[in-house]
Structure formats: C-alpha cells, structure tokens
Amino acid sequence: MTHNTITIDGQEVPFEVGQTIMDAALAAKVYIPHLCHYPGLTPHGNCRLCSIEIGKKSVAACTTPAVAGQQISSNTPAINAARKSITQMLFIEGNHICPSCEKSGNCKLQAMGYFLGMLDEHFPQFYQRRKIDASHADIVLDRDRCILCDLCVRASREVDGKNVFAIAGRGTEAHLIVNSSSGKLVDSNLEVDDLAANICPVGAILKKSQGYDVPIGERIYDQHTISEIGLQESIAKESKSDDN
C-alpha cells in the first residue's frame, strides 16, 4: 500500500490511496465534524457539516478523495461558524424539543450544537407537520426529528441487506418513507438489532420501552464530546475490519 500525506490545519496526515479526506483524518485522530457520515457506510455528503477548504474551494471531506499534498483547512473560525449555521438549519427545519425527547443526551445533533457553541436556533422555526409511525412493536419512527441524513437508508441497504427506508419528496418536502406497501414500519422487515434501527443520530428512530434506561446526566454526550465519540466510532470500525 502506498502512503502519502495531506495536511489538515498544518498537521500532516497520512492516507492510503482510495481513502477520503474524512477517512484519513479520523484514522489519524483528527476530528472533522459530521452527522451523515458513519465509518463503513458509503459516504453521502448531504449534511455538509464536514465542509472543509482546499485552497479557496469548499468541499465535503466525507466524499472528497485524499490526494497527496492537499492543504486543507478545517478547524477555522469561519468554517466552524458555517457549521454552526448548518446545525441551526437542521434544528429549525424539524421539530426538536430536546427537553421532552428520549434521545436527549444521546443525540448527535444536540451534541453537535454543544460542540460548536450553539446557544440559540438563530433562524425562525419552520414548524413542519410530519407524521409519526408507531405501528412497529419495538420501534417508533418520529419524523419530527429526522434530519434526512440517510444513515438508516444506507445501513439497511448496505449492512442489513434489507432496504427498509428511503427518502422521498423534493426540497423541504423531503421526508423519510418506509419500503412497505402500507408505508408503515409494521409491514417492513425491520428488526431491533438491525443497524438501521440503531444508527439514527437523532431521536427519529427509537426503540420502544428503553427511553429512560439510562438516566439523564449519565448519557453519552453528558460525559463525552461528539469529537471523542466520532473518533471512537472510527477506531471501532477499524478494529472490526482488522478482525475480518
């Protein structure tokens, strides 16, 4: 394998040919904020939180191949300000009432808000009306909180081999749909142990009867930053692929 390097915020980062900038950065323990990226799934590039700069150009780190010699800026005030705005956009687009959400403390959107120093939602709320699907015995789908990251779609297709979810509709009408003739989860083959049922970064896909097993204050992002967890996920994935 050929080793090359790129430079992220002045730090040299090695990469293997075929890796994206995100892959290389995470492997070198350089955190680049992200919500729609998950190690091992095909990158999608929809959330744009991983926007970085190469020269004057802004690109998504998760979909841009690493090329030797790239000079990359990531952790700069301007880029982080844009990331904060993007996070705020995701908040106001859906209906995120954190204090009453089961996912609070385990939610990556919320954790991203903490990480980027987001103190308010800034933009006016959209107050969209979205449908809840509680038809499944073990899993509930609350579209109010869906950020359209597509992780459940890819996890189901690529890892579970099932294709339970898809995103339909254009623009702000985009919404998550279920691949069953009734469009309901109960008629899909989703199961609690599927990656798709566990990967949702926010409280849109939740397992029933587990919401308060871990008390508030002891949850993931009550104790860790999203950057720590983001790097851990990548290490976990790497050791897993080494096992194989």
Add this chain to the structure above:
Amino acid sequence: MNQSISNNPDSKSVHLLHRLYALQQQHLCISSESMQQVANEFCLPVSQVTAVVEFYTFFSRGPCGRYHLLLSNCTSCGYLVGGENFLLQFTQALDVSPGETRSDGLVSLGETSCIGMCDHGSAMLVNGMPLILHNADRVNHIAQLINAKTSLADWPAEWFQVHESVNKKGLLLNQNFIPGLSLKNTLAQGANEMLETILASGLRGRGGAGFSTGQKWQFCRQAEGAGHYVVCNADEGEPGTFKDRLLLRQHAESMLEGMTLCAFIIGAERGFIYLRGEYRFLLSDLQTVLAAYRRAGLLGQRILGKEDFDFDIEIVVGAGAYICGEESALIESLEGKPGIPRIRPPFPVTHGYLNQPTVVNNVETFVAAAHIAVHGSAWFKTMGTTQSAGSKILSVSGDCELPGVYEYPFGVSVQQVLQDCQASDAQAVQIGGPAGVLIGKQDFDRQIAFEDLSTGGSFMVFGVHRDLLTINRNFASFFAHESCGFCTPCRVGTQLLKNNLDKIAEGRGTRQDIVEIKRLSELIQRYSHCGLGHTAAHHVIDGLQRFPQVFEENLTQQSFMSPFDLDKTLEEARQITQRDDAAAHLK
C-alpha cells in the same frame, strides 16, 4: 453498489417515467396500489417508485382534475406578467383554489416553474399542452369551456399555437443543413481527425458551464467501460430559456447528427434525448425525425453502410424538475430515480449512465458540432472571441418589443441585444436565468461571452416599471421549490432566503435582515452540494450590490421585527371563534 437492489433500466422496454406518466394520464393520479403494481412490474422496491412519484411535479398521489391547469410562475411567461393576475382570475372563474382539485373532480389548478413560453407572454399547461393566456377574456372563455366539459380538441386551435420568432440568424441558423453530410464527413475523416476538428474549433458547451466539448469527448473516448453513451440535455429548465425549443422543432436533424458523430468518436451505441416534460408536445415530431433518419440509414445499424457503426437514440421525457438539467441528476432520472445530483468526481465522462462513460451535452452544442463537421473548425472560429468561439443563440424575453430567438457572435454587447429587441426602457437584465447574473445600466456595455457574461441562453429584460424586489422574490421561490432537498444548506437555506425576502417585501424587514440575507446567501452558495445551490443566491447578491435602494426602500426603521406577523398568526383563531372585533386583533 446498490445495483443489485435497484433496477437495471436497460432490461425494461418501457421507461419508469413513461409508465408513471401513462398511469397519471389514465387515473389522474398515481395511487398507492398503482405504485405497488409498478414496483412489481419493474422489480423495484416500492419506496423507489414512491420516491420518484413524489419528486416530479407532474406526478401526483392525489387526484388531479380532468382539466389540469398549471400556470407558469416565471417572470417572463408567468401568470403575473403584464399586470394581470391570471391565477387569481382562474381561482374566481373556476371556483377552485391553487393547489387544489375542485370537488366535482372536473378541474385542478396549480403553479409550475417556467414552461419555456417566455416569448409568448403568460402561458400555462393544460393537460400538458402549452396554451397562451393572452388576456382576462380568454380566462373566462376557458372557464366556460371547462365547465361545459368541452374536449381540448374543440378549444380554439390558435391558443395552442407556439410560434418560433427567429429575429436574428447567425453562424448556425443561417446554414442550410444537408441531412447526412456531417456524418459522411465524419466517416471520411475518421474518428481521430474529427475529434481534432472539434477540439480545434474551440467549441464550448452551450448549456451554461462552457466546458470544452472536444475535451469532454476525448475524456469519454479514453475512459474504459462496457458501453459508452451519448446524452442530449434537452431539459431547458433555466427560466427564460426557449432556444432549445426552436432547435428541437426546426433543427432536430443537426442535433441528431451531432449526437451520432459524437457516438462515432467515443464509441457509443446508444444515446438518449432527455426532453423536459414541459416539451412533451414536441415528442411526436421528434419521433418522426428519428424514424426518417433510421429509414435513411443515418441512424440504427450500420450507419451509412459502415460495418460496426451502430447507434440509436431514445427519447426519455422528464416530469417537471429543474434539477434534472444538472447532468448527474439527469442521469439519475434516466436510470429511473429521483433527480438527486451525484457526487462529482467521478464525472459522467467516466461514470455516467449505468456508471459507464457518458457524454452529456446541450442541444445547441450538438447542433454546433454537426455544423463544424460540415464546415470545419476555421469556419467556426471566424466568429466570436478568442475564448468563446462561434455564436450563441439567445432567448430574449421580458420587457421588449421583439421577444424571440437571436443568434449573435460571442462578444456581442448587452446594449446591442437590447437595441435589437427594442427594449427602450430597460433598468436591468438577468443574463443566464435566475442562476445567472443580474446587471444594471452601468453594465450594459459588457459582453456575452464565457469570459464575461456567460449564459445558457436566457436573457430577460426588466423595464423601469418592474419592481426588482418582486423579481428577487420570484427567483428565491423558484430555487426553494426546485431544490432537490439532498443537502442542508440548499434545502433549508433557499427556503429561509425566500422567507427573508418576503419579510422585506411585506415592509417588515430591518437592517439586520439585510445582514442576515447576505450571510445566508454566502452559506448557500459556498456550502451546497451542486450547481443549483452554488448559484441559487446569485440574484440576491447581485440585487443587493447593484440595486441596494430596492431593498432599503422597503425597510422599517425599527431595529427588530419578529420573523412572523403576530396579528396574522391569530387569523386561524379568529376564524374558529368567529370573531373579528378590535379585541381579537393585536394592532
């Protein structure tokens, strides 16, 4: 990767979009049962069929009326042009609200983005056919015909007459095109030589971005793949553009030959014309030309008798989505999916249709290529500038006496075009459509060329009487409506931008809102995934820079205004409680 789950459109004789169109025609909607049935027929997940139905404007899950009226909301062929409000007039004359179907199921009314009728003034699609609205009398006449259930065939034919006003011919439109000659030349010269000719001509893409056509073909030819494809982009979705409509109607032969000689150079056996759904009325004539070409041995197997030169073209008709003009979204649509732009690189030249090497070019680009194959590269370069060889065909519309198609050598000044179309009181021109550039008088001496003002063909004139803020709001709604919804900055940002401009137009904007609009525009432009987002805020940035007074005049002096009108939000409560007294208002 997902090829195993998603379909291989190649194995289907009917295209998914065409199957769905037939269902929409037959049932006036596409029900859940129909979607399940189509999913079974095409061996697709029902979620993919649903995602396609919900993506395109011309498919609907709920029932449309037997007469389905879609009024263009473009600034040149929209329902507000000429001081009328045709949408309101229809609402009253037919007793149906926009976006709804009348309870008797007879008629439904809605808006749609530019339908490419800008040289005709206000126009609409009735059951997919373009109709020129003309005046309020016609609206009433239409309402009568609908209420009397008169068949469209019995409506006055002149309402449907789409005229091609070619007001100025140039390098291409002046030529008398002899069918087959460009292909004979190509065969005589050989693929290498003809590619050299195209390269030497300096031809650049006419769809807007201006990439070197010869280079694109060269990259595609060099790319390895199981098959190569040629795609003609006839989506013409940029508001204010209708020059491809003329080319498709009157110059289809040269377009087909351009595609065919491209196929010969890159080694393709199949090609597609992706025709925008709004141009479905051109379909049968195009099919006729294709059939004639096949009969003449200029298309199909062993073209001009040459062994191994097999190439044929299919037409795929879109279903109402501006984003499908973006080449990778177009390819997704060709593959029977929602038009979501792909991650680029890889580019279509190496990974296009079915992930195979694919050339996507605009209609006019193929027309130009065929003429270059006949007349040579030197001929082409006699016109234009050093960086922009040849001519550009413009669609001129808006506030001028002579809207229509104009062909100029590249390098022509805006002033010259304004003079020729008799626009005597222009205060501004939008060049390249809402995604392009808004300029004022101080820039009228600038040139139409890739190195200065680049345009895919749209040239919209705004006279002094036009309120430019209304124009900006119109464009902002356009992008919010056409954003594919894939990435956050564009999906949410275009909607926020629209809301912000609406606030200013309502007289509720503050100085802080201007700061906010600038910041938002930069975010959308810089951080979006594709060209739609990258250009969606240009018009606002240009407006603020070149016409700041338009915004300033509307600002309130107050330092803060809530994003919503508090009194207005109480309207629903007032209706429920049937109150309208002073105490039920906040003002």
